[in-house]
Amino acid sequence: xxxxxxxxxxxxxxxxxxxxxxxxxxxxxxxxxxxxxxxxxxxxxxxxxxxxxxxxxxxxxxxxxxxxxxxxxxxxxxxxxxxxxxxxxxxxxxxxxxxxxxxxxxxxxxxxxxxxxxxxxxxxxxxxxxxxxxxxxxxxxxxxxxxxxxxxxxxxxxxxxxxxxxxxxxxxxxxxxxxxxxxxxxxxxxxxxxxxxxxxxxxxxxxxxxxxxxxxxxxxxxxxxxxxxxxxxxxxxxxxxxxxxxxxxxxxxxxxxxxxxxxxxxxxxxxxxxxxxxxxxxxxxxxxxxxxxxxxxxxxxxxxxxxxxxxxxxxxxxxxxxxxxxxxxxxxxxxxxxxxxxxxxxxxxxxxxxxxxxxxxxxxxxxxxxxxxxxxxxxxxxxxxxxxxxxxxxxxxxxxxxxxxxxxxxxxxxxxxxxxxxxxxxxxxxxxxxxxxxxxxxxxxxxxxxxxxxxxxxxxxxxxxxxxxxxxxxxxxxxxxxxxxxxxxxxxxxxxxxxxxxxxxxxxxxxxxxxxxxxxxxxxxxxxxxxxxxxxxxxxxxxxxxxxxxxxxxxxxxxxxxxxxxxxxxxxxxxxxxxxxxxxxxxxxxxxxxxxxxxxxxxxxxxxxxxxxxxxxxxxxxxxxxxxxxxxxxxxxxxxxxxxxxxxxxxxxxxxxxxxxxxxxxxxxxxxxxxxxxxxxxxxxxxxxxxxxxxxxxxxxxxxxxxxxxxxxxxxxxxxxxxxxx
Amino acid sequence: xxxxxxxxxxxxxxxxxxxxxxxxxxxxxxxxxxxxxxxxxxxxxxxxxxxxxxxxxxxxxxxxxxxxxxxxxxxxxxxxxxxxxxxxxxxxxxxxxxxxxxxxxxxxxxxxxxxxx
Numbered sequence: 126x127x128x129x130x131x132x133x134x135x136x137x138x139x140x141x142x143x144x145x146x147x148x149x150x151x152x153x154x155x156x157x158x159x160x161x162x163x164x165x166x167x168x169x170x171x172x173x174x175x176x177x178x179x180x181x182x183x184x185x186x187x188x189x190x191x192x193x194x195x196x197x198x199x200x201x202x203x204x205x206x207x208x209x210x211x212x213x214x215x216x217x218x219x220x221x222x223x224x225x226x227x228x229x230x231x232x233x234x235x236x237x238x239x240x241x242x243x244x245x246x247x248x249x250x251x252x253x254x255x256x257x258x259x260x261x262x263x264x265x266x267x268x269x270x271x272x273x274x275x276x277x278x279x280x281x282x283x284x285x286x287x288x289x290x291x292x293x294x295x296x297x298x299x300x301x302x303x304x305x306x307x308x309x310x311x312x313x314x315x316x317x318x319x320x321x322x323x324x325x326x327x328x329x330x331x332x333x334x335x336x337x338x339x340x341x342x343x344x345x346x347x348x349x350x351x352x353x354x355x356x357x358x359x360x361x362x363x364x365x366x367x368x369x370x371x372x373x374x375x376x377x378x379x380x381x382x383x384x385x386x387x388x389x390x391x392x393x394x395x396x397x398x399x400x401x402x403x404x405x406x407x408x409x410x411x412x413x414x415x416x417x418x419x420x421x422x423x424x425x426x427x428x429x430x431x432x433x434x435x436x437x438x439x440x441x442x443x444x445x446x447x448x449x450x451x452x453x454x455x456x457x458x459x460x461x462x463x464x465x466x467x468x469x470x471x472x473x474x475x476x477x478x479x480x481x482x483x484x485x486x487x488x489x490x491x492x493x494x495x496x497x498x499x500x501x502x503x504x505x506x507x508x509x510x511x512x513x514x515x516x517x518x519x520x521x522x523x524x525x526x527x528x529x530x531x532x533x534x535x536x537x538x539x540x541x542x543x544x545x546x547x548x549x550x551x552x553x554x555x556x557x558x559x560x561x562x563x564x565x566x567x568x569x570x571x572x573x574x575x576x577x578x579x580x581x582x583x584x585x586x587x588x589x590x591x592x593x594x595x596x597x598x599x600x601x602x603x604x605x606x607x608x609x610x611x612x613x614x615x616x617x618x619x620x621x622x623x624x625x626x627x628x629x630x631x632x633x634x635x636x637x638x639x640x641x642x643x644x645x646x647x648x649x650x651x652x653x654x655x656x657x658x659x660x661x662x663x664x665x666x667x668x669x670x671x672x673x674x675x676x677x678x679x680x681x682x683x684x685x686x687x688x689x690x691x692x693x694x695x696x697x698x699x700x701x702x703x704x705x706x707x708x709x710x711x712x713x714x715x716x717x718x719x720x721x722x723x724x725x726x727x728x729x730x731x732x733x734x735x736x737x738x739x740x741x742x743x744x745x746x747x748x749x750x751x752x753x754x755x756x757x758x759x760x761x762x763x764x765x766x767x768x769x770x771x772x773x774x775x776x777x778x779x780x781x782x783x784x785x786x787x788x789x790x791x792x793x794x795x796x797x798x799x800x801x802x803x804x805x806x807x808x809x810x811x812x813x814x815x816x817x818x819x820x821x822x823x824x825x826x827x828x829x830x831x832x833x834x835x836x837x838x839x840x841x842x843x844x845x846x847x848x849x850x851x
Numbered sequence: 852x853x854x855x856x857x858x859x860x861x862x863x864x865x866x867x868x869x870x871x872x873x874x875x876x877x878x879x880x881x882x883x884x885x886x887x888x889x890x891x892x893x894x895x896x897x898x899x900x901x902x903x904x905x906x907x908x909x910x911x912x913x914x915x916x917x918x919x920x921x922x923x924x925x926x927x928x929x930x931x932x933x934x935x936x937x938x939x940x941x942x943x944x945x946x947x948x949x950x951x952x953x954x955x956x957x958x959x960x961x962x963x964x965x966x967x968x
Binding site: 365366367369370372385386387389390392393394396397398399400405406417420421423424427459462463466469470473492496497500503504506507510511553 | 877880881882886887890891894902906907908912913915916917919920921923924925926927928930931933934935936937938939941942944945
């Protein structure tokens with residue numbers, strides 16, 4: 126009936142034959158010499174003879190799950206396809222060792238439609254042929270549908286204008302129905318993920334729904350592009366569409382010309398599509414990025430475990446923990462996807478041979494290492510030419526894997542990435558580097574100073590902002606603590622040194638970005654970027670806190686603890702990501718003011734703002750020079766505080782431009798207040814002084830924006846020769 | 852050598868044709884809703900999928916991620932090279948992508964044709 130051969134020193138290889146014309150199945154089990162199959166059960170389901178072999182031998186969780194998954198077999202229990210097990214050994218026709226409460230046995234199912242096997246139909250209890258209870262299976266789909274209906278209802282009842290003045294941004298204006306939708310989604314997911322019989326489509330649908338609800342909401346509600354930097358990126362795409370890449374351009378466009386990949390791609394897409402500007406689709410890039418990031422994150426999680434609960438929970442923790450808002454229309458978001466993809470391929474296919482993985486099975490299609498390395502080259506070059514920081518994060522990640530012997534080919538990949546990155550610096554970014562090398566060396570070797578470089582400002586910060594900051598920090602800390610607990614619990618429940626060795630890669634990749642703290646403060650953002658590059662791996666480890674083993678985390682308590690954890694993470698995410706929307710949101714009035722400015726301002730004009738938080742530079746980036754009172758070198762805060770009008774006039778008259786404009790908007794005021802850049806009331810004093818000064822005249826005005834020109838400008842706007850068009 | 856089976860080679864042939872179809876739509880210069888959809892769909896899926904189909908990868912998610920990453924990376928690199936050379940015509944970039952897509956698709960058809968049915 127069956128034959129067993131000891132395949133090698135590591136385990137047994139079995140071959141099971143059911144009749145002469147039946148299917149054969151083979152698999153490997155860990156070394157347990159002396160333990161033989163204990164029983165063979167046969168049954169008929171839907172006219173097919175199903176033979177189940179159960180034995181007292183043990184196999185690894187990953188191997189079991191992969192065997193079950195690769196053959197599209199039901200989980201254990203239920204006993205048979207579409208038929209939940211009763212948990213009662215006698216009713217299920219199982220021996221005590223097969224019972225659901227017992228440890229997981231090696232099992233496989235072999236189906237064959239043979240006359241000889243059909244004779245065994247009578248032996249199978251009739252109860253097994255009863256149709257499955259659909260109500261529980263439908264529950265997640267019903268709750269998912271209800272959640273989406275609640276979300277749509279919520280979208281229709283939001284007062285978007287309130288975002289501009291709300292202390293907690295979008296959180297303050299979202300109605301109860303929105304939170305009910307997210308809460309229901311979480312409860313449904315937690316219930317679904319802890320059930321054994323749940324399949325990937327329902328888990329994937331919940332995850333996509335989470336990303337959609339969290340990240341598409343602002344895009345749908347606002348109708349305008351979020352984040353002032355995204356507006357600037359639109360302008361760089363526009364510049365490249367008209368001028369191509371000019372490496373030695375210098376100025377504020379310099380860094381973008383040195384790493385133009387993302388902008389070239391969007392310039393091409395915009396032009397080829399016949400669109401006027403990438404503004405047409407930029408708002409939707411944010412949810413798109415969050416969705417595509419999930420792909421490699423799921424692949425990475427699957428490289429460490431085949432437990433679907435761990436994998437999908439990791440995706441949820443990644444989504445909820447990623448509060449830092451780097452998912453907008455930006456080079457870093459694009460490069461991050463490529464970074465994750467390269468790492469995913471490395472941990473799944475280019476791992477060190479002794480590392481175990483659910484994919485390590487006979488018959489698995491496996492591309493050659495060098496073919497895959499070749500496929501990764503375009504991704505690496507794209508990363509190197511797109512973003513300043515990501516290539517070095519990738520070098521570090523690959524280097525750490527290589528140093529700890531977790532990568533094959535061990536040397537080729539990190540060396541290739543290093544050569545590509547340095548090659549690009551020498552070719553494309555040389556001019557910018559030559560002009561800014563001193564800036565690069567600032568902060569080198571000062572990890573603590575770099576990590577706290579984001580803490581700026583001289584004014585008192587509002588209590589809402591303090592709450593948002595603490596919520597974001599607590600969220601980051603909570604993910605970190607969960608990751609440590611999960612890492613420890615997974616190791617505790619897995620004794621196989623090869624599994625532990627593979628799991629070690631999670632910790633390696635999670636800490637791989639930390640050395641960047643010692644390199645540069647990256648404009649005060651390095652601490653956030655390190656978190657961004659660590660969170661996929663922290664999320665996987667954190668998921669293991671709930672599901673450290675296939676046999677653990679099956680109780681209702683796990684589902685409850687998971688739901689409470691998700692609720693807490695959601696609170697942190699909502700405050701951290703949506704809490705500053707009064708800064709990141711631009712009202713249609715602010716956009717209208719900026720559109721007027723760029724339609725009116727002649728080439729060579731000077732544009733002055735209190736800060737850069739308004740829709741700026743999205744067209745003809747190179748036509749204008751910009752001065753921001755809060756951050757331009759040479760303009761001291763004390764100068765602005767002492768004589769606001771005099772400071773602005775001197776800036777606007779500097780170098781006698783053809784025209785000069787001062788733009789003051791609601792979002793600038795909000796950012797200055799929230800960050801405490803200037804002392805309280807300074808912005809209002811500036812506005813009041815300019816309004817009462819006879820030196821300025823109002824050129825444009827609406828409820829959210831004021832644009833001024835000098836009454837005695839060096840050369841008035843009439844001197845313009847080429848008004849801006851877009 | 853087995854006989855040519857159109858149904859068996861439907862996907863690679865569709866991929867091979869899709870690129871040139873998008874090139875034609877773009878070259879015609881029509882400003883319709885079809886054009887951005889066609890361009891985005893082809894750039895994100897076409898070349899990447901054509902290359903990934905040459906690899907012995909069967910997992911759906913793995914193929915999807917690699918398709919997207921390879922497709923966008925290739926488009927980025929070609930567009931970047933064109934911008935560096937100041938060739939600011941998107942049709943040129945699309946044509947190069949269509950060539951890559953067609954070459955990969957034809958390779959797949961040729962390889963499959965050598966296999967017995």
